[in-house]
Amino acid sequence: MSITGRKLFVKALLEENVDTVFAYPGGMVTDIIDELYKTPEIKVVLPRHEQALVHEAEGYARATGKTAVCLVTSGPGATNTITGIADAFYDSIPLVIFTGQVSQNLIGNDAFQEVDIVGMTRSVVKYGVTVSDRELLGRQMKMAFQIAPAGKPGPVLIDIPKDIQLASGSGEYPSYVDIRGYKINTSVHIGQLKKAYKLLKNAKSPIILAGGGVNIARAGDSLRKFAEQTNVPVATTVMGKGAIAYDHPLYIGNCGMHGKYSVNKAISECDVLFSIGTRFNDRITGDLNEFAPKASIVHIDIDTASISRNVVVDVPVVCDANAALDKLLEWAEPKDTEDWITKIEAWDKEHPLSMRCDLGLCPQSIMEGINKVFPKGIVVTDVGQHQMWASQYITLNEGKKMITSGGLGTMGFGFPAAIGAKIGAPNQDVVCITGDGGMQMNMQEMATSIIEKANVTVCILNNQYLGMVKQFQQLFYGKRYKITCLRRNVDCPDDCKGPSGACPPYLPDFVKWAESYGALGLRVTEPGQIEDALREAKANQTSTVIEFLISSDELVLPMVKGGNAMSEMILK
Amino acid sequence: MRDRWISLYVENQVGVLAKVSGLFSGKNYNLQSLTVGTTEHEDVSRMTICVTSDDVTFEQIKKQLNRMVEVIKVVDITSAPLHMKELLYARINDIGPDEMSQVFQLAEVFKVRVCDAGEDCLILECLLTTESNDELIKLLKKKFKKVSIVRGGAVAMESISISKR
Numbered sequence: 112m113s114i115t116g117r118k119l120f121v122k123a124l125l126e127e128n129v130d131t132v133f134a135y136p137g138g139m140v141t142d143i144i145d146e147l148y149k150t151p152e153i154k155v156v157l158p159r160h161e162q163a164l165v166h167e168a169e170g171y172a173r174a175t176g177k178t179a180v181c182l183v184t185s186g187p188g189a190t191n192t193i194t195g196i197a198d199a200f201y202d203s204i205p206l207v208i209f210t211g212q213v214s215q216n217l218i219g220n221d222a223f224q225e226v227d228i229v230g231m232t233r234s235v236v237k238y239g240v241t242v243s244d245r246e247l248l249g250r251q252m253k254m255a256f257q258i259a260p261a262g263k264p265g266p267v268l269i270d271i272p273k274d275i276q277l278a279s280g281s282g283e284y285p286s287y288v289d290i291r292g293y294k295i296n297t298s299v300h301i302g303q304l305k306k307a308y309k310l311l312k313n314a315k316s317p318i319i320l321a322g323g324g325v326n327i328a329r330a331g332d333s334l335r336k337f338a339e340q341t342n343v344p345v346a347t348t349v350m351g352k353g354a355i356a357y358d359h360p361l362y363i364g365n366c367g368m369h370g371k372y373s374v375n376k377a378i379s380e381c382d383v384l385f386s387i388g389t390r391f392n393d394r395i396t397g398d399l400n401e402f403a404p405k406a407s408i409v410h411i412d413i414d415t416a417s418i419s420r421n422v423v424v425d426v427p428v429v430c431d432a433n434a435a436l437d438k439l440l441e442w443a444e445p446k447d448t449e450d451w452i453t454k455i456e457a458w459d460k461e462h463p464l465s466m467r468c469d470l471g472l473c474p475q476s477i478m479e480g481i482n483k484v485f486p487k488g489i490v491v492t493d494v495g496q497h498q499m500w501a502s503q504y505i506t507l508n509e510g511k512k513m514i515t516s517g518g519l520g521t522m523g524f525g526f527p528a529a530i531g532a533k534i535g536a537p538n539q540d541v542v543c544i545t546g547d548g549g550m551q552m553n554m555q556e557m558a559t560s561i562i563e564k565a566n567v568t569v570c571i572l573n574n575q576y577l578g579m580v581k582q583f584q585q586l587f588y589g590k591r592y593k594i595t596c597l598r599r600n601v602d603c604p605d606d607c608k609g610p611s612g613a614c615p616p617y618l619p620d621f622v623k624w625a626e627s628y629g630a631l632g633l634r635v636t637e638p639g640q641i642e643d644a645l646r647e648a649k650a651n652q653t654s655t656v657i658e659f660l661i662s663s664d665e666l667v668l669p670m671v672k673g674g675n676a677m678s679e680m681i682l683k
Numbered sequence: 684m685r686d687r688w689i690s691l692y693v694e695n696q697v698g699v700l701a702k703v704s705g706l707f708s709g710k711n712y713n714l715q716s717l718t719v720g721t722t723e724h725e726d727v728s729r730m731t732i733c734v735t736s737d738d739v740t741f742e743q744i745k746k747q748l749n750r751m752v753e754v755i756k757v758v759d760i761t762s763a764p765l766h767m768k769e770l771l772y773a774r775i776n777d778i779g780p781d782e783m784s785q786v787f788q789l790a791e792v793f794k795v796r797v798c799d800a801g802e803d804c805l806i807l808e809c810l811l812t813t814e815s816n817d818e819l820i821k822l823l824k825k826k827f828k829k830v831s832i833v834r835g836g837a838v839a840m841e842s843i844s845i846s847k848r
Contacts, residue, residue: 232700234709238752243697258752292694293752397735419739 114282115147116248116275120209123252124153125286129180131353131534133168137184138224141213142276145180156534156563158553161188161525165195166553169204170531173514174489174539176329178205178259179531185211186224189270190231194521196266197235201518203327205264212241214274219306229270238293238419239268245280248583253288262295263414264327296413299430299438307385307409307426308442314383314407316451320366321518323345323350324388324412325432330511331355333436334387340443344452346374348389350517353507363455367395368671369499375458375669375677378403379451380454387411388432391421392518393673401676409436446611462502462669462682470662472638474572477659478504480641481542481570484649488540489532491567493525493549496578500668501544517651523552526569530556540568540649547573547597547617547658557628560654568648570655571621574663575610586681610663625656633657686715687741688765688839689750691730692756695721699753703730706751712736712744716769716813716836727755731767731838733813749782758840767839771809771816778803785826793819813837 114122120143124132131154134143147155147521158164161183183192190208199206203223212220218241228237238258242248248271255267294521311317331354338345338361346366355362364371366378378384384406389395391410393671396402402422410417410424411432416425428435466475478500481490487510492498494516507513514532516524527545550571560567574581581595590608593599599607600615625632633644635658648655669680693699700719707714715733722729734744748757775786786805790797793815799806809816816834823830 229698230701233698233705240696240698254752290752292755414749414750416743419748420743421738 112282113279115277115279116271117142117277118307119248119280119282119284120252121146121150122125122178122277122282125150126284126286127178127256129153131156131159131171132180132183132530133164133171134180135164135184135188136140137186137188137211139185139213139273140182140188140209142273143209143211143271156559158372158502160553161191162194162523163553163556163559165192165206165208166524166527167205167531167534167556167559169199169202169524170193170296170491170514170528170533171535172204172206172531173528174532174535177535178207179257180210181206183208183210184224185213185228186226188224189228192315193232193235194519196232196268196351198516198519198521198524199266200235200237202516203323204266205260206266207259207269208266210268210551211276212270212272214270215243215272216274218272219552221240225601229247230266232268235266235270237265239270241270242272242275243495245278246277248464249281249284250288251284257288257290258293263417268327291408296429297431297434301438303306303426303428304430304435304438305410306441307428308439308507310383310407310409310426311341311343311385312444312446314381314446316381316454317385317448318363318377318381319343319345319447320348320378320384320386320389321345321351321354322348322387325351325354326388326512328388328413328432330387330433330436333433333440335359337436337439337443340440340445340449342446343385344448344455346378348356348392348395348517349502349515351389352502353512356508357506357507363459365502366677368397368673369667369669371459371464371503372462372669372680373455374681375671375680376458377455379405379678381406383407383409385409387435390414390417393421395680396422397671397675401678422676442626454579459645464669466665470664472636472641472659472661474500474661474665475504476638477570477572477641477661480645481544482506484642484645485511485540485568488542489514489529489536490513491525491529491532491541491543493543494520494522494676495546495549496574496582496665496667497544497546497572499579500572503667505544512604522549525549526567527553527556527559529565529567529569530560530565532558533567534563537565541566545569545570545571546578547571547575547621548577549607554624557625557630557654561630562630563601566652566654568645568675569654570645571656571658572661573617573621574661574665576663577619578663579667581663582670585664585666587672621656621658625654629653631655637661684735684737687734687736687759687761688767689730689732689734689748689766690758690839690841691732691754692722692758693728693730694753694755695726696753699728702751702753703748706747707734710747712740718836718838720838728837731836734835740789753772760841764842765839766842767812768810769803769813769816769837770784771811771819771832771834773807773809773820774804775807775823775825775827776804776831778805789819791821794833795819796846
């Protein structure tokens with residue numbers, strides 16, 4: 112039976128069991144939108160900006176484990192998605208992005224709202240294509256849904272010209288397509304894995320390093336069992352945080368630029384680094400020549416291109432984290448690591464992770480308040496100092512997960528991603544930890560939150576600055592803050608060294624702003640108010656914005672300066 | 684750092700060349716030459732790629748190519764016995780009779796063809812290895828004032844029995 116492209120589009124979504132589409136209308140997708148109106152099985156979420164739309168889809172995908180679907184129009188609708196697409200690419204989030212395109216007879220004519228979105232996104236998608244033939248629509252949509260979640264997940268972009276949406280053609284939507292250039296490795300190389308295990312078995316001071324891949328593969332359970340059966344301590348990256356419960360006796364904490372002293376020390380001293388699902392980003396390794404200098408390195412990753420790219424590894428194993436761990440569990444035998452763990456504990460006592468908390472409202476206390484009031488649920492962060500404090504002090508376990516923009520470090524990610532997470536997991540509490548800078552990058556999404564009744568508790572840590580940049584300027588750039596200060600106006604002196612009584616008022620007033628949307632706005636200035644405010648937010652029936660006024664002098668410590676060795680931590 | 688050769692089988696589709704070449708520019712790989720044409724299967728194109736890199740980068744290039752959906756097969760032909768040639772046209776302008784005969788002599792030595800001629804100009808058609816073409820260009824530029832060159836990049840195929848390039 113012959114059907115139109117727009118009808119096939121909706122049929123495909125239904126066959127893929129898509130229940131939610133994040134969509135922003137526009138000229139070149141009106142036909143598809145119109146078709147979606149007739150499809151009550153699919154909920155259409157309308158954000159207020161296409162960048163936020165993609166972040167919402169990311170939050171949804173992370174919260175549900177499903178591939179999220181985005182639909183935007185051509186031209187500016189498409190270009191606005193690029194930041195979100197890049198974010199999803201770097202953090203391996205499965206998305207299918209459909210963009211409308213001008214009719215094929217207009218492509219190349221600089222038609223109204225025409226851009227080459229496939230060309231623009233080529234380096235940040237797993238696959239991208241403009242559908243050039245109505246008969247290819249079904250196949251290419253199927254390819255998108257097959258490729259996005261497979262192997263190392265990521266975004267796929269399908270650009271559909273208007274005439275293809277209207278043209279009649281085959282009504283078939285294939286249940287599987289063979290893609291000859293894209294075959295995912297599903298087997299485990301037993302020989303390599305045995306070699307890897309042998310290294311671990313003979314190690315005296317081993318560390319398991321779990322990256323985001325463990326969370327993506329939902330392999331936390333197997334990881335915990337493997338660690339328990341071998342008695343090997345587990346460190347995590349920022350993206351790997353939550354792979355094992357924070358209070359597990361074998362969990363030692365985060366490593367990296369703002370990781371714990373004891374963990375970076377342990378990685379510098381260990382004799383075997385057994386890493387799973389990390390790409391050894393520069394924020395994890397610091398100076399590559401000094402990274403884990405005494406260790407033989409095992410690297411298990413689904414992506415061959417992640418192996419031996421940054422760190423030269425001794426035993427590479429290309430496979431899914433879950434598959435590897437399941438196999439490893441068959442061999443795992445207990446090791447005597449007591450002395451080694453005692454050593455790590457001693458390092459931790461030497462320089463425990465804690466803030467000074469003498470500058471008023473302390474970020475650590477805010478994180479601890481969130482831990483107490485929200486023992487379960489989803490914590491979503493934006494990017495900056497608050498994100499690192501969250502990565503240091505937020506406690507995660509089986510019932511509590513964190514979603515953050517790790518690879519691309521996208522300011523403006525947090526709030527929309529939190530809304531998307533809530534839409535995906537409506538029965539869970541969602542807390543968004545954000546900064547005053549990042550919040551203002553996508554604050555229009557409060558409308559989405561209210562209309563979708565996607566209630567989130569937004570904790571804005573307002574230090575009046577772009578804090579992470581300010582931290583660098585404070586430590587390494589002679590304390591020059593001119594455009595890092597968000598309170599500054601044209602009358603301010605050029606050489607301002609910090610806030611004083613003469614500063615202009617902060618814009619906006621976050622409490623009044625929240626109220627203008629019908630949300631609840633609260634301002635916290637005293638430590639004693641933290642938990643009460645969080646409890647009020649938790650009980651509230653709309654989204655709540657809590658503005659925490661913190662000192663602009665708070666630093667994220669410990670810290671390793673970019674490019675320095677992980678052993679060279681700034682502690683105070 | 685040395686020259687490496689890849690024979691790349693890709694889907695014969697719009698945008699694939701842009702994607703492959705974009706990988707090299709985007710990741711700062713040192714691309715020397717890239718040629719592309721269809722194969723005996725009209726839906727498959729074969730690229731011959733020359734890149735200058737160290738061992739680690741070259742491994743990474745192969746992996747990055749491999750994970751592209753449109754890439755069907757990556758074959759490292761760096762150390763394989765090959766037939767490899769590049770087509771080059773050289774036009775030598777504003778030359779007198781003496782210089783013309785010099786060009787004919789050079790053509791004989793390099794075993795290339797003089798394929799076109801005018802009163803004061805000649806065109807050489809050269810089917811040589813990239814290295815020989817480089818040498819010829821060097822020589823032509825040294826001897827003659829007005830030389831214009833167009834070259835196509837190398838194409839290569841694994842040899843059956845001969846080990847010479």
